[in-house]
Amino acid sequence: MKNYFSWFxxxxxxxxxxxxxxxxxxxxxxSTDTLSNTPHIRTLAASCAACHGSNGNALHGNxxxxxxxxxxFTAAMLAFKDGSRPATVMHRHAKGLNIDEINLLAAYFxxxxxxxxxxxxxQTLKASHD
Amino acid sequence: MTSFQxxxxxxxxxxxxxxxxxxxxxxxxxxxxxxxNKQSTKNIGRVVVIGGGYAGLTAAKYMRMWSAGNIEVVxxxxxxxxxxxxxxxxxxxxxxxxxxxxxxxxxxxxxxxITWVSDEVTAIDAANKTVVMKRDKLxxxxxxxxxxxxMMYDALPNLEAAQxxxxxxxxxxxxxxxxxxxxxxxxxGGVFVxxxxxxxxxxxPGPYERACQVANYLKAHKPKSKIIVLDANAEITSKKGLxxxxxxxxYPSMVDYRPNNIIAEVDIKTKTVKTDFETVTANxxxxxxxxxxxxxxxxxxxxxxxxxxxxxSFITYESTAVPNVHVIGDAIxxxxxxxxxxxxxxxxxxxxxxxxxxxxxxxxxxxxxANTCYSFVSDKEAMHVATVYRYxxxxxxxxxxxxxxxxxxxxxxxxxxxxxxxxxxxSDVLT
Numbered sequence: 001m002k003n004y005f006s007w008f009x010x011x012x013x014x015x016x017x018x019x020x021x022x023x024x025x026x027x028x029x030x031s032t033d034t035l036s037n038t039p040h041i042r043t044l045a046a047s048c049a050a051c052h053g054s055n056g057n058a059l060h061g062n063x064x065x066x067x068x069x070x071x072x073f074t075a076a077m078l079a080f081k082d083g084s085r086p087a088t089v090m091h092r093h094a095k096g097l098n099i100d101e102i103n104l105l106a107a108y109f110x111x112x113x114x115x116x117x118x119x120x121x122x123q124t125l126k127a128s129h130d
Numbered sequence: 131m132t133s134f135q136x137x138x139x140x141x142x143x144x145x146x147x148x149x150x151x152x153x154x155x156x157x158x159x160x161x162x163x164x165x166x167n168k169q170s171t172k173n174i175g176r177v178v179v180i181g182g183g184y185a186g187l188t189a190a191k192y193m194r195m196w197s198a199g200n201i202e203v204v205x206x207x208x209x210x211x212x213x214x215x216x217x218x219x220x221x222x223x224x225x226x227x228x229x230x231x232x233x234x235x236x237x238x239x240x241x242x243x244i245t246w247v248s249d250e251v252t253a254i255d256a257a258n259k260t261v262v263m264k265r266d267k268l269x270x271x272x273x274x275x276x277x278x279x280x281m282m283y284d285a286l287p288n289l290e291a292a293q294x295x296x297x298x299x300x301x302x303x304x305x306x307x308x309x310x311x312x313x314x315x316x317x318x319g320g321v322f323v324x325x326x327x328x329x330x331x332x333x334x335p336g337p338y339e340r341a342c343q344v345a346n347y348l349k350a351h352k353p354k355s356k357i358i359v360l361d362a363n364a365e366i367t368s369k370k371g372l373x374x375x376x377x378x379x380x381y382p383s384m385v386d387y388r389p390n391n392i393i394a395e396v397d398i399k400t401k402t403v404k405t406d407f408e409t410v411t412a413n414x415x416x417x418x419x420x421x422x423x424x425x426x427x428x429x430x431x432x433x434x435x436x437x438x439x440x441x442x443s444f445i446t447y448e449s450t451a452v453p454n455v456h457v458i459g460d461a462i463x464x465x466x467x468x469x470x471x472x473x474x475x476x477x478x479x480x481x482x483x484x485x486x487x488x489x490x491x492x493x494x495x496x497x498x499x500a501n502t503c504y505s506f507v508s509d510k511e512a513m514h515v516a517t518v519y520r521y522x523x524x525x526x527x528x529x530x531x532x533x534x535x536x537x538x539x540x541x542x543x544x545x546x547x548x549x550x551x552x553x554x555x556x557s558d559v560l561t
Contacts, residue, residue: 039482039494046192046478047499049558050471051551059557060550088537088544089516093500095533096518101498118241118561119553120233129211129232130303 032070036107044101045108055112059119067114070106077102171199174488175271178261180251180426182207184470185459186276187238187559188477189484194242196485203242204268206261207235208250212560215333216470217506217552218302221310223343225509228307237561254430256452272484274447274456275432275440276477277424279332279468285393289417292398296415300332312414313344318352320413323403325393326361327420330439332460332468334368335515337361337418339505342373345381346508357384358410360391360403368467369505369515369536376507376540393417423461430455439463444521444528446493447480456480466519466528467503471551474559475499475519496521497528504548512548513537 035041045056048065052058056065065073079085080094081102087094094102177193179186182205190203212233220226239246249263254273261268281298283290297305297312313322322344326337341359348355366373366387377385388408395404401412422438432440432449440457441450447462449455458480459473466472483493502516517534521527537544 039486040496040498042196043475043478043482043494044498044500047475050474050502050555051547053554054558054561058550058554060553062547062550062554088541088547089502089514092514092516092533092535093502093518096500096520096531097498117554117557118237119557120237120560122230123211123232123234124229125213125232125303125307126211129209129213130301130305 032104032107036104036111041101041104041108044097045105048105053117056109057112057115057117059117064114065109066112068106068109070103070110073106073109074102077106173202174200176202176204176269177272177274177484177488178268178270179203179205179274179276180261181205181276181278181424181459182209182212182235183276183278183459183473184555184559185278185473185477186274187212187235188474189274189276189458189481190244191238191242191559192478192481193485194244196482197488199243201485201488202245204245204247204270206247206249206251206263206268208248210235210248213302214470214552214556215300215302215336216555218299218306219336219340219343220506220509221302221306222299222313222340223346223506223509224310228302231302233556233560235560238559241561251426251429254426254455256430256455259454270454271488272454272456273430274458274480274484275426275430275461276457276459276473277426277461279421279460280424281419282422283419286396286417286419288398289396289419295398296396296401296417298418299416300336300418300421309414309416313347316352316355316413319354320352321356321358321411322348322414322416323358323360323401323410323412324416325391325403325418326359326363326367327418328362328392329367330468331418331421334467334469335373335503335505338366338369338373339507340416341385341387342376342381342505342507345377345384349381349384355384356386357381358386358412359388360393360405360410361387361389362392364389369513372513372536372540373505373507380507421460423457427457427461432457433461435463444526445479445495445497446483446487447476448483456484464527467501469501469503470555471501471503474555475501496523498531499528502551504544504551506545506548507540508545510542510545511540512545513540514544514547 052065058064077094080087080090179190190205214231253262259270297308299305299309391405401415403410423433427433432451434451435441441463447456447458458476460468479497486493498520500518504512504514506512515536518531519528520531522529
């Protein structure tokens with residue numbers, strides 16, 4: 001990864017197999033590649049799919065996030081956040097996220113393979129439907 | 131069951147071994163048809179999903195993706211087609227046809243190796259982790275119920291059998307088409323009366339968007355007509371300032387909004403509605419009844435919030451009443467809007483948590499997701515409400531983060547974004 005934020009000093013909670021047994025905390029260096037591939041970031045990233053497609057592969061002219069260079073993603077989100085880039089809706093999402101989440105989303109999307117999303121084919125409503 | 135459904139059922143049954151009954155569902159058969167058998171999969175259990183709407187389909191797809199095919203996912207759905215509620219008000223306005231919003235389930239099944247069962251759930255035995263259907267039964271390691279909503283006719287019992295005359299059209303399908311036809315047949319100068327149930331109900335801004343869509347049609351074709359909105363709530367429940375301005379600016383003296391009006395009585399024949407304050411007669415009457423969690427939630431006894439909605443953990447969406455049973459979508463008891471985007475968000479948090487739990491790992495203790503909801507105020511112009519929601523560990527609920535809010539004004543640009551929203555969410559959910 002070429003991103004300038006490739007490394008994070010984070011507090012890692014080591015967990016044992018049992019869910020109740022959350023134990024020792026340790027400060028370690030972890031790459032954003034590793035951190036972005038967590039349940040927290042994969043679900044947050046997938047939350048963007050309603051407008052930006054599965055894994056960031058958008059249809060209908062919306063910005064394709066899959067494979068976007070991390071610095072470009074972060075710069076855009078920070079500009080939406082501080083209002084320097086005009087938006088209809090993106091400023092609302094950017095303001096709701098913290099800088100760590102923005103950086104990790106950038107890493108996550110930069111690792112997604114750009115591909116064309118499928119569109120389901122419309123059908124004639126059957127008489128048997130409600 | 132139509133012959134088509136029967137054929138599909140038999141075909142799927144052969145694929146999955148379902149005809150042998152619940153215990154005959156062999157994992158090796160499932161992974162063989164999953165399309166994921168190139169990589170080595172090891173079965174870590176079976177999740178049954180009841181309901182193939184926005185929530186259920188999304189949960190099924192993402193569990194397959196995030197478990198790398200290691201979880202068997204079986205979806206039980208009684209309908210053979212997916213009809214989108216989002217954008218269905220545009221059918222009433224005339225800019226969309228119901229066939230633009232109707233899709234098959236084939237791609238989601240094929241692309242992700244989801245096992246499909248076309249059947250209807252009749253009982254849920256949580257103690258024995260078994261779902262009973264009309265024609266078969268299935269065991270599960272975890273169950274996800276995505277039942278949507280059922281209409282409640284308790285207060286107006288004569289309406290239930292009169293849905294041809296007075297459709298709710300609050301689930302997209304033939305009732306939507308019926309209501310559109312009634313509007314087409316209404317004379318110029320007619321009165322369209324619609325009611326809004328007390329919140330919470332499916333799609334908070336939906337009724338007000340509907341008033342805009344009907345107004346858009348009437349303004350162009352029957353300009354002497356009127357719309358009366360009888361709202362059980364004290365005020366417009368979503369995008370209030372925007373809808374008020376749209377009605378005043380775009381549809382002046384056409385939309386008559388009347389808050390605090392709970393319907394007490396309906397005469398089907400004369401289409402006359404009585405509230406505590408007034409009596410109104412309609413040419414076309416559209417009553418949106420109060421709603422509750424769909425029937426499968428009741429069968430599993432997970433509707434533990436006032437016997438109406440389902441209480442869940444916002445980390446796993448597991449029911450607070452029944453272990454190993456999760457509930458997602460409009461059926462849950464929460465402060466979150468009952469919207470399609472929200473249903474998909476809950477589905478993914480639930481899917482991710484189920485994958486982690488079944489892999490003996492801890493789920494994300496603090497989920498965050500975003501919601502964007504567009505409402506069309508004409509055939510081309512739309513406006514949004516958008517908010518990021520963040521888990522609050524003290525309150526144990528999802529709380530709106532800072533920065534959320536609504537459009538300054540509706541626009542054609544946001545109308546295009548709303549169409550793009552539909553294209554992308556359909557692609558994400560259905561392929």
